[in-house]
Every structure is written in structure tokens, then in C-alpha cells.
Amino acid sequence: MKVLVSVKRVVDYNVRIQVKSDGSGVVTDGVKHSMNPFDEIAMEEAVRLREKGVVTEIVAVTIGGQKSEETLRTALAFGADRAVHVKEEGDIQPLTAAKALAAVFKKEEGKLFLLGKQAIDDDASQTGQMVAALLDCPQATFASKVEVEGETAKVTREIDSGLETLDIDLPAVVTVDLRLNEPRYLKLPDIMKAKKKPIDAMSFADLGITPGAGLKVTKTSPPPSRSKGVMVKTVDELVEALKSKGLV
Amino acid sequence: MSKILIVGEHAEGKLNAGVGKVVAAAQGIGGDIDIVLFGDSLGEVASQAAALDGVAKVCTVERAENAKPMAAILAPQIVEIAKAGYSHVLFPGGTFGKDLAPRVSALLDVQQVSDIMAVHSASSFDRPTYAGNAIVTVEVPAEPMIVATVRLASFTAVGTGGAAAVEAKSVDASLPSHTRYVGLEAQRSDRPDLQSAPKVVSGGRALGSSENFEIIFKLADKMGAGVGASRAAVDSGYVPNDMQVGQTGKIIAPSLYVACGISGAIQHLAGIKDAGTIVAINKDEDAPIFEVADFGLVGDLFQIVPELTEKL
């Protein structure tokens, strides 16, 4: 069974985001980037499914400029067999990304598409669901457990009211949540081996995609800052403070 | 003029409190506001939706397949209804809307707006990115339609003095059988719902075990508060996942938030930026949570929390 995993290069989750003073965006130059944490979990899950003998081939896919190749190499070090690089610069919106990913999935005749539940840069949480819609196949989002049995999968989803389980036919799209697994620590030999694995480059044009009009960001601003509060010394002081504000 | 369709979330005969907040966001856009509900027996929920102020019409689509909300099954039906002249399709921004809205967007071939937190006009909105560390203003093409989810913590629900007409609808869409509902392991509690509670007490990794977490529950019960947790507390198995507050958990806006033994990572803060008053209890005086707290108390929570419970 062939699994596709999409991986996105994003600003590292530990970076303190700085909004540019002219409101034109956030500072990304010279800032540490890494693979979207949820995509690492998707990669890890693919590798575990292969270790269980369910999966035979893992193909990592990214959409982005030259630098995204680093992210693909990380995916290859995790254990992807091959990678596909849809080489496109600039801001790529979820529906456009989904169209490219769906096209790659079709071309590869994949059985399962694993994606992170959201990218920690735009926080949109859209792409996986859109890929599923475009492929007209099942979707199971926010997965915390994935069990593949033959031509179906049982997926447990983390939703607001608890843990929901769906039974879906393959091919299917699954987006993963933080709790699904803990990604392994990459070992140097695997990182070296990844350098030799093949990456196919293609463009939107090769996939027959024309990005349409999308959302236009007209301004980026920092969130309203909270003013620094007061430190109290004792529980009594805290109780007094809360009482005086009418909160307790 | 805008014609807005809101997809109503509900469970067990109760309309989700978030729907009233989506109506508030829709009023910011302006125009006719309709709510559509999917289910297999919608009488109760329809009357709750009809009571929301500012709603013109409630449409119900009753069908056995709609008994549980599954995106693959609801999306084609929503598309059918939306195509009858709606300019906007809005969803509440919880997991229900996050799961469903993008599927609808893709079927309609439009880019979606996630987590509207402010409305500037019928086609311009603010939304958070980078865990709420940057707010972007977006201008969205109005044609053919705008699909969006609404960040619930940013809006106050409308009142319930309305009396909208309720209309049963049948939708002619073929539905897939590739997705089957197995079950829900719901976390039942008598405590106020985390997302709508005016007060929330949360615990972090510092609690150390689910037994120790009891002191958080006790404090919450004394205050009549909902209970939340950091990701670390959830990952360590002290409490269930649906209690997680933050970028990838629940975004909440209580008037009082009490963080006990939580460091204040940006991913956690993303969930509480709109809280009225934040109280932090932490033994590390340099914990980042103190940078956003209105009241900070440095000390061991195993002493402070029980003492606070007692003194309130």
C-alpha cells in the first residue's frame, strides 16, 4: 500500500514571531524554519504503518521554493522512500495546495494521504479536508489513532466533545493531531542516506493547476498586547483582588 | 445585499452555544441571516435556532444519514443549499466547522477564511495566524461565495428573543457510503462547559498525576468554573484531550482564567488571549505566563490551590 505524506516548511514553533513594522507581514528572513510539527507526526505514522507491514511505500510531497527541499530531506530521513517537490515560490493558499496534492495523489495512485491537521504558520486547518473533497474520498481529521485493516481504516478523531471513531474506505485522507504519536529522533546515518534518495521536481503547470484569485492579505498587525499585571504576595491578597473586581 | 447561511452545530437536541456567536459575526456582515440544520430529528434544535435574534429563517434537513455530523455526507448537501443565492456560508470555528467548511469550500472552488475574529465589511475580515502572534486583515473575493469559520472566542452570542420561521427542506444530493460513524467516547461532566464558562481553572504539567489534578477540580467547583489543561497535562494523561486549551486545542475567552502550574508557552497563550482577567500561580517567578497575567502569585500550587479553594 502506498502512502503519501505532505510536509510543509514553516517558521520553527519556538521562534518568537515579529510582525514587520510596516504591517507587510512577519519576519521570516534569517529565522529558523523546520518541518511543520504536525507533518512530522504524519511522517512518523507512515513509518510506523510500514513497520507494521501495512504500508509498502512512502512518498513525501511538498509545495514550495528551493528551500523546501530541506524539508523533503528531513522527510526522507524519517523514512520516506521518495519525494515529490512541487516547485512554486510565494504564498500558496490552501485550496491551491490541495489541488496540487490531490493531483500528485492521483498520479501516484496512493491509498492513504496523511497530512498535519494544520500548519503552524497560517493556522488555517483546511488543506487535508480540501484534498479529500477534490478526490471525492473519505476524510478523518484530527486523528489520534489510525488502524488500517485491508481496504478500510478505523480512525479515532479528537473533537470538541470527546473522541469520535469513524470507519472509512480507502483511498482516504487522514489529518493528524499531536497525540497520534511522538516522532522519532532522526539519526545521522538516516540523514546521510536521505541525501541519496530521489526527489521528483514538478510545477503547477505540470499538474495542470492554475492558482485562482485568493485571499489578499492587506495588513498584518501584532495582537493587542496585554498590559503587565501585578504580582500578589499571598492568597489573601489574591482573593481580595478578585473580589474587588467582582470576579469571585 | 448579503445573504448569509450559517451551518448550525448541535448534539443531543441542543444547539451549540457557538451558533449564537456566528449569528453575531453575521450581523457584522449585514444582510439576511438563515440557519441550516442537518439531523434526523430536529424539532427541538430548530426552535432553539429560531429563537436567536436576527435570524430570518431556519431550514431543517432531516434524513437518516444526517444523524451524526460527518463532513463527507453534509458537505454536498450544504453546497446544494448554498448555491440557492447565498453570498456567505459561515460555520462555528470548533472542530465541527474546521472539519466541514474546507470540504464545502473545495466543492465550491473557493478559498476559505478560517477563524474570523473581526468583520470590517462583507468581504474583509481579521484572522489570527502564527498561534495568534500575528493578526492578518484579508480581503476575500466575493464571487462566487465566501466560505468562512468564525472564531467563537471573538464574538458574544446574540440574544434569544427571536421567532424565525422554520422550514423543512429536502436536498437532492447523492451521498457517499464510504464514511461510517462508529461511536463517540464523550467526556461527560456536570461542570460548566469549557468553551462557554465565564470562569475557567486550568492545570498544567506541574500537577504530576490525574489524582493530583483533583485539587484543580475542587477549586473549579468552588468557583463554578469550567476546567481546562495545558497540552503537557493532556499528553501526560492527567486529563482527557478535550480539555486542552491553546493553539491546537480550545480557544476560550472567559472573564476569569486561572492558570495553575502552566509555564505559558505561546501555544497555550494562543488559547487565552481574549480572557478578561488572567491569574497565574507558578513556582517559577520567571515563567512566561506572568508576562500576560493580571495577577500573579509565585509559589507551590499544592499549597496555594487548596488554600485558595478554602478562602473563596
Ligand SMILES: Cc1cc2nc3c(=O)[nH]c(=O)nc-3n(C[C@H](O)[C@H](O)[C@H](O)COP(=O)(O)OP(=O)(O)OC[C@H]3O[C@@H](n4cnc5c(N)ncnc54)[C@H](O)[C@@H]3O)c2cc1C
Ligand atoms: C505544534 C504545537 C502545538 C501545541 N499546542 C498546544 C496547545 O494548544 N496548548 C498547550 O497548552 N500547549 C500546546 N503545545 C505545547 C506547548 O508548547 C507547551 O509544551 C505546553 O503548553 C507546556 O505545558 P505546561 O505549561 O503545563 O508544562 P511546562 O512547560 O512543563 O510547565 C510547567 C510549569 O509548572 C510550574 N510548576 C512546576 N511545579 C510547580 C508547583 N509545584 N507549583 C507551581 N508551579 C509549578 C513550572 O515552573 C512550569 O512553569 C503545543 C506544542 C506544539 C509544538
